[in-house]
Amino acid sequence: MDIGIIGAGAASAAAAYAIHRDAPDAQCTVLEKSGGVCGRAATRRRDGRWYDYGANYLKDDDERVRSLVTERLETDGLVSIDEPISVFDEDGTVGEGRPTTERKLTYRTGLTQIAKRLFGETDATVNRRTKITGINRDDGRWRLTDSDGEKWGPYDKLLCNPPAPQTARLLREADWEDERRDALVEAAESVEYRTVWTAVLGYEFELEVPYYALVNTDKRHEIGWIAREECKPGHVPDGESVLIVQANEPWSVERYDDDPAENVAKLARLTAEVVGDDRLENPTWTDHQGWRYAQPEDGVDRDAFEVAERAGLYCLGDWVAGEGRLHAALRNGLETGERVGRSIPTED
Incomplete structure (x- = not known):
């Protein structure tokens, strides 16, 4: 089972951790546009000083x-x-x-240690400085394109961790003609x-x-x-x-x-x-x-997300949790990863 994860934020790290725990044979590939992990729980180092400049x-x-x-x-x-x-x-x-x-x-x-330690407990491959610009749904699987034109996938399941406006933009332009996409885009666009x-x-x-x-x-x-x-x-x-x-x-x-x-x-x-x-x-x-x-500023209508998950598409992060806090993102990631893990058939 191949799983693609867009974004290496705290929720993604927690989801990868839960997936590895519950479905250790699943292969997670993380595609992160920046050079770091943990999203807005960000840390910088300067001449022996560490500072958390986001969360x-x-x-x-x-x-x-x-x-x-x-x-x-x-x-x-x-x-x-x-x-x-x-x-x-x-x-x-x-x-x-x-x-x-x-x-x-x-x-x-610094706080980035949370994501580093969570990913460190998994077999996930984290690809940094890889900005995903295109999503395609073909034959029941997900394929991605980055800003350099490189192709990624196919993936059986896809997790989207960017902030709601960026997730909405990706899905709006996705090559996936499905009413579930439209409902999901509308829900993501409603988040302020x-x-x-x-x-x-x-x-x-x-x-x-x-x-x-x-x-x-x-x-x-x-x-x-x-x-x-x-x-x-x-x-x-x-x-x-x-x-x-x-x-x-x-x-x-x-x-x-x-x-x-x-x-x-x-x-x-x-x-x-x-x-x-x-x-x-x-x-x-x-x-x-x-x-x-x-x-x-607030949460979203969860119905659209539950329907999309039947197609193997999961949105996660603090905006899905409805609370802009690090602990909310981590919990949402754990819960999302557990749902993904439960959806993967076990081998007898």
């Missing part, structure tokens, strides 16, 4: 995902963030957040996304504040989130700070294509005002990333 951590309040990460996968390097999350309002006034018992998890070398522009600010001093992160709860400030990577063991050398600053949706949409240096400088000034430290206006080094499809 910031993994919540441990989903029992299945917590068990997977803390018991079934290799736990070496798994760390928790002990400092709390505080809040700030439209005026930049900082206050204490709600008490919580949830753990915030990551790895010493939040756009986020992120600045990474590095400093040669460590902030002396009691919190790990600040979140804008009234959603009226230009900044939505500020997080300190130095609170993650192993990420930042002692005596330094690395801040992940995510702009809010209106700011991100308006300035998405503006000069990155100007965007970073604006966010650094705003960060200095919120934190109350003028030194933050002048970072030692910076990085940035725009996430046009950062987080889905």
Whole structure:
């Protein structure tokens, strides 16, 4: 049984893990357009520093995902963030957040370790820098074409992990004349996304504040989130700070294509005002990333997906789960992989 997987996000990694566990003879081929894995749970390395510049951590309040990460996968390097999350309002006034018992998890070398460890438990072949641009359904099997014109497949089953707009575009243009395709495209196109522009600010001093992160709860400030990577063991050398600053949706949409240096400088000034430290206006080094499809705003009608799965086509990811969080993507991947595994006939 040959299975094609478009995208190497967290859901794909979890699905490949579940398929390998339940149907070990199935062959999974993963086709990822970027050079990394784990999608928006992304990590970069810079001169001995690690920073998660997309999803910031993994919540441990989903029992299945917590068990997977803390018991079934290799736990070496798994760390928790002990400092709390505080809040700030439209005026930049900082206050204490709600008490919580949830753990915030990551790895010493970043969140991408989740996908790397999941794929490492399988026989899946992960092909990076391979952008799929065409899907064809022929004789009951799936064939793919990448941006270089190379053909992939045929596959008995196909899993699609890109964000909903990209999945909708692929399926809309697919050579698959079927009413199930139209229903699936309509469902995927209905998902709205939040756009986020992120600045990474590095400093040669460590902030002396009691919190790990600040979140804008009234959603009226230009900044939505500020997080300190130095609170993650192993990420930042002692005596330094690395801040992940995510702009809010209106700011991100308006300035998405503006000069990155100007965007970073604006966010650094705003960060200095919120934190109350003028030194933050002048970072030692910076990085940035725009996430046009950062987080889905809501879920989708699952009926269209269930019908498509009868043709061997599975959509997966946080947008299918209806919650733009890493744990939701992982759980959806596990559940999707289990359905795929159950659909594969066992050999007597």
